[in-house]
Amino acid sequence: xxxxxxxxxxxxxxxxxxxxxxxxxxxxxxxxxxxxxxxAYKYHGAxxxxxxxxxxxxxxAVGKGLLxxxxxxxxxxxxxxxxxxxxxxxxxxxxxxxxIVKLRIAENEARAxxxxxKR
Numbered sequence: 001x002x003x004x005x006x007x008x009x010x011x012x013x014x015x016x017x018x019x020x021x022x023x024x025x026x027x028x029x030x031x032x033x034x035x036x037x038x039x040a041y042k043y044h045g046a047x048x049x050x051x052x053x054x055x056x057x058x059x060x061a062v063g064k065g066l067l068x069x070x071x072x073x074x075x076x077x078x079x080x081x082x083x084x085x086x087x088x089x090x091x092x093x094x095x096x097x098x099x100i101v102k103l104r105i106a107e108n109e110a111r112a113x114x115x116x117x118k119r
Contacts, residue, residue, distance in 0.1 A: 001032055001039045011088040012052045019050055019059070022094045026101035044108035048101060059084045059092060059100070066103055070096075 001020070005013050016039070023041055024032070027048075030041040038051040038060075049060035060083050067079055073096055078085040086092050 001034060004034065004039055008052050012057060015057060015086075015088040015091050016050060016052060018091065018094075019057075019097060022097045023048060023050075023101055026098040027105055030105075043105060044112040047104050047108060056085045056087055057091075059086070059097070061104070062100055063104075063107070066100070066107070069103075070100070073099075 005016055005020070008016065020032075020039070023030070027041060027043055030043040030047050033040050033042060035042075035046070035049065038049050040049040040061075041047040046061055048062070051058050051060065056078075062082050062084060064082060067074065067082065067084075071079075074084060076090070077092065084092065
């Protein structure tokens with residue numbers, strides 16, 4: 001992940017380093033990795049991903065149900081599919097990122113618990 005971030009333009013790198021710190025604070029037990037060639041976090045399966053592109057940054061693996069639940073809070077950003085697009089000049093607030101991560105953790109824990117119960 002350090003190599004991925006180091007290769008970015010300074011403004012994108014700063015924005016994603018802040019996002020990284022926020023995700024790590026919200027999900028301290030999550031494993032940091034690279035998946036699909038982008039930074040990812042795993043906790044009872046895929047948790048959340050982020051990436052940089054020429055004209056935007058993206059936060060991935062946010063389910064459509066979760067996006068619908070948070071639609072009022074996400075009005076200021078473009079949402080495509082299960083991805084939230086943002087820019088270094090208009091980043092996602094740490095409080096919103098933490099909320100998304102905590103909700104994703106709860107989803108993954110519930111799925112893992114249900115899977116374990118079937119055994």
